[in-house]
Amino acid sequence: MIAFISSLFLAISLLFTKYDEQHAVIPLWSDKVADSIGVNIHLHYRDTAYANWPAVEEHLRLLHIRHIRDGLIDTTWQPYYDHLNTLAADGIVSTLITPMNVSDITLRRYVQNVHGIEALEAPNEVATTTPQWNIHLQNVQRHLWNITHSISSHIHIIGPALTSADAYRQLGDLSSLEDFGNVHDYLGGHEPETAGWGDRAFHTYYGSLAYNLASARQASYTKAIISTENGYITDPNQPQGISEQLAAQYLSRMLLLHLGMGIPRTFIYELIDEGPNPSEQHFGLLDASFHPKATFTAIASLIHETEDPGPTFRPTLLHLKIHTAPSDRTFFIFPLEKRSGEIILCIWQQQNSRRGAPLSFSSSSRLRVSIKIPGFIAKRAKFHILSDSGALRDEVVRRDHAALVVEVDSHLAFLSFFTQKIPRKQYVYAENAKRLPSTTPHRR
Numbered sequence: 001m002i003a004f005i006s007s008l009f010l011a012i013s014l015l016f017t018k019y020d021e022q023h024a025v026i027p028l029w030s031d032k033v034a035d036s037i038g039v040n041i042h043l044h045y046r047d048t049a050y051a052n053w054p055a056v057e058e059h060l061r062l063l064h065i066r067h068i069r070d071g072l073i074d075t076t077w078q079p080y081y082d083h084l085n086t087l088a089a090d091g092i093v094s095t096l097i098t099p100m101n102v103s104d105i106t107l108r109r110y111v112q113n114v115h116g117i118e119a120l121e122a123p124n125e126v127a128t129t130t131p132q133w134n135i136h137l138q139n140v141q142r143h144l145w146n147i148t149h150s151i152s153s154h155i156h157i158i159g160p161a162l163t164s165a166d167a168y169r170q171l172g173d174l175s176s177l178e179d180f181g182n183v184h185d186y187l188g189g190h191e192p193e194t195a196g197w198g199d200r201a202f203h204t205y206y207g208s209l210a211y212n213l214a215s216a217r218q219a220s221y222t223k224a225i226i227s228t229e230n231g232y233i234t235d236p237n238q239p240q241g242i243s244e245q246l247a248a249q250y251l252s253r254m255l256l257l258h259l260g261m262g263i264p265r266t267f268i269y270e271l272i273d274e275g276p277n278p279s280e281q282h283f284g285l286l287d288a289s290f291h292p293k294a295t296f297t298a299i300a301s302l303i304h305e306t307e308d309p310g311p312t313f314r315p316t317l318l319h320l321k322i323h324t325a326p327s328d329r330t331f332f333i334f335p336l337e338k339r340s341g342e343i344i345l346c347i348w349q350q351q352n353s354r355r356g357a358p359l360s361f362s363s364s365s366r367l368r369v370s371i372k373i374p375g376f377i378a379k380r381a382k383f384h385i386l387s388d389s390g391a392l393r394d395e396v397v398r399r400d401h402a403a404l405v406v407e408v409d410s411h412l413a414f415l416s417f418f419t420q421k422i423p424r425k426q427y428v429y430a431e432n433a434k435r436l437p438s439t440t441p442h443r444r
Helices: 031-035 053-063 078-089 104-113 133-151 165-171 209-220 244-260 294-306 424-435
Strands: 002-005 014-017 022-025 037-040 067-071 093-097 117-121 156-158 181-185 225-230 266-268 318-325 331-337 343-349 367-372 376-386 392-394 398-400 403-408 413-421
Touching: 031 037, 031 244, 031 294, 037 294, 053 078, 053 294, 067 266, 078 093, 104 117, 104 133, 133 156, 133 165, 165 209, 181 209, 209 225, 209 244, 244 266, 244 294, 244 331, 244 376, 294 376, 294 392, 318 331, 343 367, 343 403, 376 403, 403 413
Parallel strands: 002 331, 037 067, 037 266, 067 093, 093 117, 117 156, 181 225, 225 266
Antiparallel strands: 002 014, 022 318, 318 367, 331 343, 343 413, 367 403, 376 392, 376 413, 398 403
8 A cells, every 4th residue: 555645735645546556746846855844952951962052053054954943032141142143144044932921022132133033933832721821822822923023024923832632722713823833743652654542533543643733723724834843752761762763763754744744844852862851851863962863863864865955946747657565565655856857755664663673674574666657767766765873875776677676664765766758659669568468489
Protein backbone atom coordinates (compact mmCIF):
# COMPACT_ATOMS: atom_id res chain seq x y z
CA MET A 1 0.00 0.00 0.00
CA ILE A 2 1.37 3.40 -1.02
CA ALA A 3 0.67 6.58 0.93
CA PHE A 4 1.30 9.32 -1.59
CA ILE A 5 1.83 12.71 0.01
CA SER A 6 0.79 15.29 -2.55
CA SER A 7 1.88 18.78 -1.52
CA LEU A 8 -0.10 20.93 -3.92
CA PHE A 9 -1.27 24.06 -2.01
CA LEU A 10 0.36 22.52 1.08
CA ALA A 11 -2.70 20.31 1.54
CA ILE A 12 -2.39 16.66 2.38
CA SER A 13 -3.77 14.11 -0.01
CA LEU A 14 -3.11 10.53 0.97
CA LEU A 15 -3.95 8.35 -1.96
CA PHE A 16 -3.91 4.70 -1.01
CA THR A 17 -3.24 3.23 -4.40
CA LYS A 18 -3.31 -0.15 -5.99
CA TYR A 19 -0.23 -2.15 -6.77
CA ASP A 20 1.71 -1.23 -9.92
CA GLU A 21 -0.47 1.72 -10.94
CA GLN A 22 0.48 5.01 -12.57
CA HIS A 23 0.14 8.20 -10.50
CA ALA A 24 0.08 11.86 -11.50
CA VAL A 25 1.58 14.08 -8.79
CA ILE A 26 2.73 17.68 -8.53
CA PRO A 27 5.95 17.89 -6.51
CA LEU A 28 6.57 20.59 -3.94
CA TRP A 29 9.43 23.02 -4.40
CA SER A 30 12.14 21.36 -2.32
CA ASP A 31 13.19 24.60 -0.62
CA LYS A 32 9.84 24.71 1.14
CA VAL A 33 11.03 21.73 3.20
CA ALA A 34 14.21 23.50 4.30
CA ASP A 35 12.26 26.70 4.97
CA SER A 36 9.61 24.90 7.02
CA ILE A 37 12.08 23.92 9.75
CA GLY A 38 12.62 26.04 12.84
CA VAL A 39 14.02 25.39 16.31
CA ASN A 40 13.24 26.61 19.83
CA ILE A 41 16.00 28.37 21.74
CA HIS A 42 16.24 30.15 25.12
CA LEU A 43 18.85 32.90 24.85
CA HIS A 44 17.71 34.38 28.18
CA TYR A 45 18.37 31.09 30.10
CA ARG A 46 21.72 32.29 31.36
CA ASP A 47 22.13 29.45 33.84
CA THR A 48 22.15 26.84 31.04
CA ALA A 49 24.27 26.06 27.99
CA TYR A 50 22.42 28.84 26.16
CA ALA A 51 24.69 31.28 28.01
CA ASN A 52 27.47 30.27 25.60
CA TRP A 53 26.33 32.63 22.87
CA PRO A 54 29.22 32.05 20.40
CA ALA A 55 28.52 28.30 20.44
CA VAL A 56 24.77 28.83 20.04
CA GLU A 57 25.26 31.06 17.00
CA GLU A 58 27.83 28.70 15.50
CA HIS A 59 25.56 25.67 15.72
CA LEU A 60 22.52 27.50 14.38
CA ARG A 61 24.61 28.43 11.36
CA LEU A 62 25.93 24.87 11.02
CA LEU A 63 22.34 23.65 11.05
CA HIS A 64 21.46 26.09 8.22
CA ILE A 65 18.29 26.88 10.15
CA ARG A 66 16.34 29.98 9.08
CA HIS A 67 13.78 30.33 11.87
CA ILE A 68 14.03 30.36 15.67
CA ARG A 69 11.43 30.68 18.41
CA ASP A 70 12.17 32.41 21.72
CA GLY A 71 10.44 34.78 24.12
CA LEU A 72 9.52 38.44 24.01
CA ILE A 73 11.17 39.18 27.34
CA ASP A 74 10.78 42.50 29.14
CA THR A 75 14.43 42.75 30.11
CA THR A 76 17.13 45.37 30.50
CA TRP A 77 19.78 42.80 29.53
CA GLN A 78 20.97 44.38 26.28
CA PRO A 79 22.80 41.28 24.92
CA TYR A 80 19.43 39.57 24.47
CA TYR A 81 18.36 42.18 21.90
CA ASP A 82 21.85 42.18 20.37
CA HIS A 83 21.82 38.38 19.90
CA LEU A 84 18.45 38.47 18.13
CA ASN A 85 19.76 41.21 15.83
CA THR A 86 22.92 39.21 15.13
CA LEU A 87 20.80 36.21 14.16
CA ALA A 88 18.78 38.44 11.83
CA ALA A 89 22.03 39.53 10.18
CA ASP A 90 22.84 35.81 9.77
CA GLY A 91 19.53 35.33 7.93
CA ILE A 92 17.77 33.73 10.91
CA VAL A 93 14.43 35.33 11.72
CA SER A 94 12.55 35.16 15.03
CA THR A 95 9.13 34.16 16.30
CA LEU A 96 8.72 35.58 19.81
CA ILE A 97 6.25 34.36 22.45
CA THR A 98 4.45 37.16 24.27
CA PRO A 99 3.48 36.96 27.97
CA MET A 100 -0.08 37.44 29.24
CA ASN A 101 0.70 40.87 30.67
CA VAL A 102 2.85 42.28 27.86
CA SER A 103 2.74 46.08 27.76
CA ASP A 104 2.35 48.30 24.72
CA ILE A 105 5.72 49.85 25.55
CA THR A 106 7.49 46.46 25.47
CA LEU A 107 5.84 45.47 22.20
CA ARG A 108 6.80 48.75 20.56
CA ARG A 109 10.39 48.50 21.84
CA TYR A 110 10.84 45.07 20.28
CA VAL A 111 9.19 45.89 16.97
CA GLN A 112 11.20 49.10 16.59
CA ASN A 113 14.59 47.84 17.82
CA VAL A 114 14.81 44.11 17.08
CA HIS A 115 15.36 43.20 13.45
CA GLY A 116 14.10 40.04 11.83
CA ILE A 117 10.92 39.55 13.88
CA GLU A 118 8.88 37.28 11.66
CA ALA A 119 5.97 36.63 14.01
CA LEU A 120 4.63 37.32 17.48
CA GLU A 121 2.90 34.48 19.28
CA ALA A 122 0.14 34.52 21.88
CA PRO A 123 0.97 33.36 25.44
CA ASN A 124 2.17 29.78 25.62
CA GLU A 125 0.15 26.92 27.19
CA VAL A 126 -1.78 29.15 29.57
CA ALA A 127 -3.43 27.61 32.62
CA THR A 128 -7.03 26.66 31.90
CA THR A 129 -8.11 26.16 35.50
CA THR A 130 -8.70 29.80 36.48
CA PRO A 131 -12.21 31.25 36.06
CA GLN A 132 -12.91 32.80 32.65
CA TRP A 133 -9.40 32.01 31.42
CA ASN A 134 -10.74 31.79 27.87
CA ILE A 135 -12.27 35.28 27.96
CA HIS A 136 -9.02 36.68 29.31
CA LEU A 137 -6.97 34.95 26.60
CA GLN A 138 -9.34 36.19 23.88
CA ASN A 139 -8.79 39.74 25.11
CA VAL A 140 -5.02 39.26 25.19
CA GLN A 141 -5.11 37.92 21.62
CA ARG A 142 -7.20 40.89 20.45
CA HIS A 143 -4.79 43.34 22.07
CA LEU A 144 -1.78 41.60 20.51
CA TRP A 145 -3.41 41.72 17.08
CA ASN A 146 -4.45 45.38 17.30
CA ILE A 147 -1.27 46.83 18.79
CA THR A 148 1.06 44.88 16.49
CA HIS A 149 -0.81 45.91 13.34
CA SER A 150 -0.76 49.52 14.48
CA ILE A 151 3.05 49.34 14.58
CA SER A 152 3.95 47.02 11.71
CA SER A 153 2.16 45.48 8.73
CA HIS A 154 4.68 42.70 8.03
CA ILE A 155 4.75 40.82 11.37
CA HIS A 156 2.50 37.76 11.53
CA ILE A 157 0.40 36.93 14.57
CA ILE A 158 0.24 33.31 15.78
CA GLY A 159 -2.54 32.17 18.08
CA PRO A 160 -2.06 30.39 21.40
CA ALA A 161 -1.03 26.74 21.81
CA LEU A 162 -3.14 24.89 24.38
CA THR A 163 -2.77 21.51 26.03
CA SER A 164 -6.05 19.77 25.21
CA ALA A 165 -8.79 19.53 22.61
CA ASP A 166 -11.31 20.73 25.19
CA ALA A 167 -9.26 23.85 25.91
CA TYR A 168 -9.26 24.79 22.21
CA ARG A 169 -13.03 24.23 22.16
CA GLN A 170 -13.55 26.50 25.16
CA LEU A 171 -11.32 29.19 23.68
CA GLY A 172 -13.40 29.40 20.51
CA ASP A 173 -12.81 30.99 17.13
CA LEU A 174 -9.79 33.32 17.02
CA SER A 175 -9.32 33.18 13.25
CA SER A 176 -10.09 36.89 12.80
CA LEU A 177 -7.34 37.78 15.30
CA GLU A 178 -4.50 35.60 14.01
CA ASP A 179 -2.63 34.82 10.81
CA PHE A 180 -1.82 31.26 11.93
CA GLY A 181 -3.17 28.80 14.43
CA ASN A 182 -0.88 26.94 16.81
CA VAL A 183 -0.34 23.37 17.94
CA HIS A 184 2.18 21.44 20.04
CA ASP A 185 2.89 17.96 18.68
CA TYR A 186 4.47 15.80 21.36
CA LEU A 187 3.88 12.15 20.51
CA GLY A 188 5.16 10.59 23.72
CA GLY A 189 7.82 8.48 22.04
CA HIS A 190 5.50 7.19 19.30
CA GLU A 191 6.32 7.23 15.60
CA PRO A 192 4.90 10.24 13.70
CA GLU A 193 2.67 8.00 11.55
CA THR A 194 0.90 6.63 14.63
CA ALA A 195 -2.87 6.29 14.35
CA GLY A 196 -3.12 7.30 18.02
CA TRP A 197 -3.71 5.35 21.20
CA GLY A 198 -6.52 7.07 23.10
CA ASP A 199 -10.15 8.08 22.75
CA ARG A 200 -11.67 8.57 19.33
CA ALA A 201 -12.59 12.08 18.19
CA PHE A 202 -12.43 14.15 14.98
CA HIS A 203 -12.60 10.86 13.00
CA THR A 204 -9.24 9.82 14.45
CA TYR A 205 -7.65 8.87 17.77
CA TYR A 206 -6.00 10.83 20.57
CA GLY A 207 -2.24 10.97 20.08
CA SER A 208 -2.12 11.13 16.30
CA LEU A 209 -0.96 14.13 14.28
CA ALA A 210 -4.44 14.32 12.75
CA TYR A 211 -6.02 14.52 16.22
CA ASN A 212 -3.66 17.29 17.33
CA LEU A 213 -4.30 19.28 14.16
CA ALA A 214 -8.08 18.89 14.41
CA SER A 215 -7.99 19.97 18.07
CA ALA A 216 -6.16 23.20 17.22
CA ARG A 217 -8.44 23.89 14.26
CA GLN A 218 -11.31 24.51 16.71
CA ALA A 219 -9.69 27.89 17.41
CA SER A 220 -8.11 28.66 14.02
CA TYR A 221 -10.79 27.37 11.63
CA THR A 222 -9.49 27.87 8.06
CA LYS A 223 -6.19 29.51 9.02
CA ALA A 224 -3.02 27.48 8.49
CA ILE A 225 -1.55 26.02 11.68
CA ILE A 226 2.07 26.23 12.81
CA SER A 227 3.57 23.60 15.10
CA THR A 228 5.56 25.75 17.51
CA GLU A 229 6.74 22.84 19.67
CA ASN A 230 7.38 19.16 19.08
CA GLY A 231 10.20 16.78 19.77
CA TYR A 232 11.41 13.67 21.56
CA ILE A 233 13.19 12.95 24.82
CA THR A 234 16.42 11.29 23.71
CA ASP A 235 16.96 9.18 26.81
CA PRO A 236 15.37 5.70 26.84
CA ASN A 237 15.61 5.68 30.65
CA GLN A 238 13.16 8.59 30.94
CA PRO A 239 9.39 8.20 30.68
CA GLN A 240 8.45 8.44 26.98
CA GLY A 241 12.15 8.59 26.10
CA ILE A 242 13.66 6.95 23.02
CA SER A 243 17.17 6.67 21.62
CA GLU A 244 18.57 9.66 19.77
CA GLN A 245 18.98 7.47 16.67
CA LEU A 246 15.29 6.62 16.63
CA ALA A 247 14.37 10.24 17.40
CA ALA A 248 16.42 11.32 14.37
CA GLN A 249 14.29 9.13 12.11
CA TYR A 250 11.02 10.17 13.73
CA LEU A 251 11.77 13.91 13.62
CA SER A 252 12.82 13.91 9.98
CA ARG A 253 9.69 12.01 8.96
CA MET A 254 7.49 14.24 11.15
CA LEU A 255 8.75 17.36 9.39
CA LEU A 256 7.67 15.98 6.02
CA LEU A 257 4.33 14.75 7.33
CA HIS A 258 3.65 18.16 8.88
CA LEU A 259 4.35 19.95 5.62
CA GLY A 260 2.16 17.50 3.73
CA MET A 261 -0.65 18.10 6.26
CA GLY A 262 -0.59 21.83 5.54
CA ILE A 263 1.63 22.91 8.46
CA PRO A 264 3.97 25.45 6.82
CA ARG A 265 6.43 25.67 9.73
CA THR A 266 7.53 23.31 12.50
CA PHE A 267 9.67 24.47 15.42
CA ILE A 268 11.57 21.56 16.96
CA TYR A 269 11.91 21.61 20.73
CA GLU A 270 14.76 22.39 21.23
CA LEU A 271 18.34 23.27 20.21
CA ILE A 272 20.25 22.35 23.40
CA ASP A 273 19.62 20.14 26.43
CA GLU A 274 18.78 22.45 29.30
CA GLY A 275 19.34 20.48 32.48
CA PRO A 276 19.25 19.95 35.38
CA ASN A 277 15.46 19.33 35.21
CA PRO A 278 15.25 15.73 33.91
CA SER A 279 12.04 16.43 31.97
CA GLU A 280 13.78 19.22 30.00
CA GLN A 281 17.25 17.75 29.94
CA HIS A 282 17.10 15.56 26.84
CA PHE A 283 14.96 17.33 24.21
CA GLY A 284 17.95 19.07 22.64
CA LEU A 285 19.45 18.44 19.22
CA LEU A 286 22.74 19.12 21.03
CA ASP A 287 23.73 17.95 24.48
CA ALA A 288 24.68 20.52 27.12
CA SER A 289 28.31 20.36 25.95
CA PHE A 290 27.27 21.19 22.37
CA HIS A 291 28.01 17.69 21.08
CA PRO A 292 25.65 17.01 18.14
CA LYS A 293 23.18 14.19 18.62
CA ALA A 294 21.91 12.08 15.73
CA THR A 295 18.87 14.39 15.67
CA PHE A 296 21.05 17.45 14.95
CA THR A 297 22.87 15.66 12.14
CA ALA A 298 19.60 14.35 10.67
CA ILE A 299 17.98 17.79 10.54
CA ALA A 300 21.14 19.29 9.03
CA SER A 301 21.13 16.49 6.43
CA LEU A 302 17.47 17.08 5.58
CA ILE A 303 18.04 20.81 5.12
CA HIS A 304 21.19 20.20 3.05
CA GLU A 305 19.36 17.75 0.78
CA THR A 306 16.35 20.02 0.15
CA GLU A 307 17.53 23.64 0.31
CA ASP A 308 17.24 25.46 -3.01
CA PRO A 309 17.33 29.21 -2.36
CA GLY A 310 16.26 31.50 -5.16
CA PRO A 311 13.15 32.72 -6.93
CA THR A 312 9.99 30.70 -6.41
CA PHE A 313 8.98 28.48 -9.29
CA ARG A 314 6.11 26.16 -10.14
CA PRO A 315 7.07 22.47 -10.26
CA THR A 316 5.85 20.39 -13.19
CA LEU A 317 3.36 17.54 -13.23
CA LEU A 318 5.10 14.21 -12.73
CA HIS A 319 3.81 10.78 -13.75
CA LEU A 320 5.16 7.84 -11.78
CA LYS A 321 4.59 4.11 -12.19
CA ILE A 322 5.46 2.27 -9.00
CA HIS A 323 5.95 -1.42 -8.34
CA THR A 324 6.82 -2.84 -4.90
CA ALA A 325 7.89 -6.17 -3.50
CA PRO A 326 6.40 -7.25 -1.22
CA SER A 327 3.23 -5.46 -2.31
CA ASP A 328 1.33 -5.45 1.00
CA ARG A 329 3.39 -2.91 2.96
CA THR A 330 2.57 0.76 3.53
CA PHE A 331 5.19 3.27 2.52
CA PHE A 332 5.28 7.01 1.92
CA ILE A 333 6.48 9.06 -1.02
CA PHE A 334 6.90 12.83 -0.78
CA PRO A 335 7.81 14.26 -4.25
CA LEU A 336 9.97 17.38 -4.44
CA GLU A 337 11.54 19.36 -7.28
CA LYS A 338 14.39 21.87 -7.42
CA ARG A 339 14.61 24.84 -9.76
CA SER A 340 17.26 22.96 -11.74
CA GLY A 341 14.66 20.34 -12.65
CA GLU A 342 16.06 17.75 -10.24
CA ILE A 343 13.35 15.51 -8.81
CA ILE A 344 13.72 14.26 -5.22
CA LEU A 345 11.46 11.48 -3.97
CA CYS A 346 11.53 11.26 -0.17
CA ILE A 347 10.62 7.64 0.58
CA TRP A 348 10.20 5.64 3.77
CA GLN A 349 8.39 2.56 4.93
CA GLN A 350 6.02 2.68 7.88
CA GLN A 351 7.35 0.56 10.70
CA ASN A 352 6.21 0.92 14.29
CA SER A 353 9.15 1.04 16.69
CA ARG A 354 8.05 2.95 19.79
CA ARG A 355 10.80 2.98 22.39
CA GLY A 356 12.64 0.29 20.47
CA ALA A 357 16.25 0.17 19.42
CA PRO A 358 17.22 1.92 16.18
CA LEU A 359 15.99 -0.06 13.23
CA SER A 360 18.82 -1.70 11.34
CA PHE A 361 18.94 -1.60 7.56
CA SER A 362 18.51 -5.36 7.20
CA SER A 363 17.31 -7.32 4.20
CA SER A 364 14.28 -8.60 6.10
CA SER A 365 12.92 -5.07 6.71
CA ARG A 366 13.61 -3.71 3.24
CA LEU A 367 11.00 -2.96 0.64
CA ARG A 368 11.98 -3.14 -3.01
CA VAL A 369 10.58 -0.13 -4.87
CA SER A 370 10.69 0.14 -8.65
CA ILE A 371 9.88 3.58 -10.11
CA LYS A 372 9.34 4.41 -13.76
CA ILE A 373 8.52 7.76 -15.39
CA PRO A 374 6.48 6.84 -18.49
CA GLY A 375 7.78 8.63 -21.56
CA PHE A 376 10.96 9.76 -19.80
CA ILE A 377 14.40 8.44 -18.92
CA ALA A 378 15.71 9.10 -15.41
CA LYS A 379 19.26 10.46 -15.62
CA ARG A 380 21.98 11.10 -13.03
CA ALA A 381 20.11 9.13 -10.38
CA LYS A 382 21.38 9.19 -6.77
CA PHE A 383 20.08 7.43 -3.69
CA HIS A 384 20.82 8.51 -0.10
CA ILE A 385 19.68 6.95 3.17
CA LEU A 386 19.45 8.88 6.43
CA SER A 387 21.57 6.57 8.58
CA ASP A 388 21.29 5.95 12.34
CA SER A 389 23.89 8.68 12.91
CA GLY A 390 21.76 11.17 10.99
CA ALA A 391 24.32 11.45 8.20
CA LEU A 392 23.44 10.70 4.59
CA ARG A 393 24.79 7.40 3.28
CA ASP A 394 25.08 6.60 -0.42
CA GLU A 395 23.21 3.50 -1.56
CA VAL A 396 22.96 1.73 -4.89
CA VAL A 397 20.35 2.65 -7.50
CA ARG A 398 19.71 -0.32 -9.75
CA ARG A 399 18.12 -0.15 -13.18
CA ASP A 400 15.58 -2.53 -14.59
CA HIS A 401 15.22 -1.32 -18.18
CA ALA A 402 13.71 2.19 -17.78
CA ALA A 403 12.88 1.77 -14.08
CA LEU A 404 14.92 2.87 -11.08
CA VAL A 405 15.03 0.22 -8.35
CA VAL A 406 15.88 0.98 -4.70
CA GLU A 407 15.39 -0.70 -1.34
CA VAL A 408 13.92 1.20 1.61
CA ASP A 409 13.01 0.59 5.22
CA SER A 410 11.84 3.01 7.92
CA HIS A 411 14.92 5.22 7.47
CA LEU A 412 14.10 8.31 5.41
CA ALA A 413 15.61 7.94 1.93
CA PHE A 414 16.10 10.35 -0.97
CA LEU A 415 15.97 9.19 -4.59
CA SER A 416 16.97 12.05 -6.87
CA PHE A 417 17.20 12.24 -10.65
CA PHE A 418 16.70 14.40 -13.72
CA THR A 419 14.28 13.47 -16.48
CA GLN A 420 14.85 13.40 -20.22
CA LYS A 421 11.93 12.95 -22.59
CA ILE A 422 12.01 9.88 -24.84
CA PRO A 423 11.17 10.62 -28.49
CA ARG A 424 7.57 9.52 -29.05
CA LYS A 425 8.32 7.00 -31.79
CA GLN A 426 11.00 5.35 -29.65
CA TYR A 427 8.70 5.28 -26.60
CA VAL A 428 5.73 3.82 -28.54
CA TYR A 429 7.96 1.18 -30.10
CA ALA A 430 9.34 0.21 -26.67
CA GLU A 431 5.84 -0.03 -25.16
CA ASN A 432 4.53 -2.12 -28.05
CA ALA A 433 7.55 -4.39 -27.93
CA LYS A 434 6.63 -5.35 -24.37
CA ARG A 435 3.27 -6.65 -25.59
CA LEU A 436 4.68 -8.92 -28.31
CA PRO A 437 4.65 -12.62 -27.41
CA SER A 438 8.05 -14.14 -26.84
CA THR A 439 9.22 -16.38 -29.68
CA THR A 440 11.60 -19.30 -29.83
CA PRO A 441 13.86 -19.61 -32.91
CA HIS A 442 13.03 -22.60 -35.09
CA ARG A 443 15.61 -25.32 -35.17
CA ARG A 444 16.76 -26.38 -38.61
